[in-house]
Amino acid sequence: MDYISPWAIIVASIFTSNILLANFLGMCSFLVCSKQIGTSLGLGAAVVFVMTATTAINYGVYYGLLVPMGLEFLWFIIFIAVIAAFVQFVEMFVERFSQGLYHALGIFLPLITVNCAILGAALFMIIRRYDFIQSLAYGFAAGVGWALAILLMAGLRKKMGYSIIPKAFQGVSIIMIITGIMAMAFMGFNGMVRIQ
Amino acid sequence: MSNLPVACGACQAGGVCQGKGLSTLKSGLWANNPISVQVLGICSALAVTSKLENALVMGAALIFVTGCSNLFISLLRKAIPRKIRMIAEVAIIATFVILFDQVLRAFYYDMSKTLGPYVGLIITNCIVMGRAEAFALQNPPIVSVVDGLANGMGYAGVLAVIGAIRELLGYGTILDFAVLSTSWYVPNQVMILAPGAFVVLGLLIAMFNAINAGKGAADAKPAGGH
Secondary structure, eight states: OOOOOHHHHHHIIIIITOTTTTTOTTHHHHHHHOSOHHHHHHHHHHHHHHHHHHHHHHHHHIIIIIHHHTOGGGHHHHHHHHHHHHHHHHHHHHHHHOHHHHHHHGGGHHHHHTOHHHHHHHHHHHHTTOOHHHHHHHHHHHHHHHHHHHHHHHHHHHHHTTSOOOGGGTTHHHHHHHHHHHHHHHGGGTTSOOOO | OTHHHHHHHHHHHTTTTTSOHHHHHHIIIIITOTTTTTOOOHHHHHHTTTSHHHHHHHHHHHHHHHHHHHHHHHHTTTTSOGGGHHHHHHHHHHHHHHHHHHHHHHHOHHHHHHHGGGTGGGGGOHHHHHHIIIIITTSOHHHHHHHHHHHHHHHHHHHHHHHHHHHHHHHSEETTEEOSOTTTOOOOHHHHSHHHHHHHHHHHHHHHHHHHHHHTOTTOOOTTOO
């Protein structure tokens, strides 16, 4: 397999294979938290940070501990434990050292443990056999891609308040369809770079 | 996560938790269907449904995991301290997910490759966690198993419908049997790709809403009440 440059991975994970729009990860919090632009900005930033850090830690744990000991089959449980522990740690750290940041980001941190995009990014990193630099680039860019998608959605939902939507389509239904159109728009970037 | 109290409130109001298995079963399959009503577990519902076969395997995985994890969490519900219940639940769920993943790898390697990370992502699938939190922690084992299986089946059912629609329109086949002849039907690539998944699910939820509203059921909640 050819070596894929980290820059290609960054561009690809933000645009062509956006973790939300192409891999469908992190839908739950995407649906719930995209009501306001402020909220989605906070959550997006928290996701970028946690995803970058946890892919790096999980990379170390997988190749440093699990592979030498032949325990690869435990990866799911180890990854989710690492993510949960890291989020807990960051929450305590932020609460202790920066009250402002805690109020801006802290409330989103517990939500992130159950955000499947975080675990998904770690799993994709192993499945695609990225090296450390590639993993770091991937974790960061996947987070940015997710944040971009939720921000766009929050903007659209704000405008949606002025439209008359058929009763049955109100709520999640119309959001799904809009996301579909958004995914189609992002497919326009296809062919720019290819990582899979 | 705001939907958990809603789901729980609904089942207490209807007396589902106290009732026998049948009402629990019905609630999981239709009235509180995990995907179309509670809007949980969307990720995998979209990602693995480009073909009916994948959707069925994923549905089976979820029935297995929710059933087993509900059983064990319910058995241990008095032993698990409240403070660490989340991590205990995750550990139990992850055990069954690993089990299923290993079996899939051993006997059905191609499917394991196709599903990729989405089998592992069952751990973070809110349906499993939601049922453990909202039901298994408060109910005896037998009812919990029924609840787990019912929610798994409700999920599997919706997955199968999405999978069938997407495979039919995207490839013109159902379970790899040609249904729509290519002599007059041009397979619509969009249905296989991401946008098709979003749109099909959106329309499906709208249909559920319309049917439930048509019934005039007082308890029909709009799906947006998340």
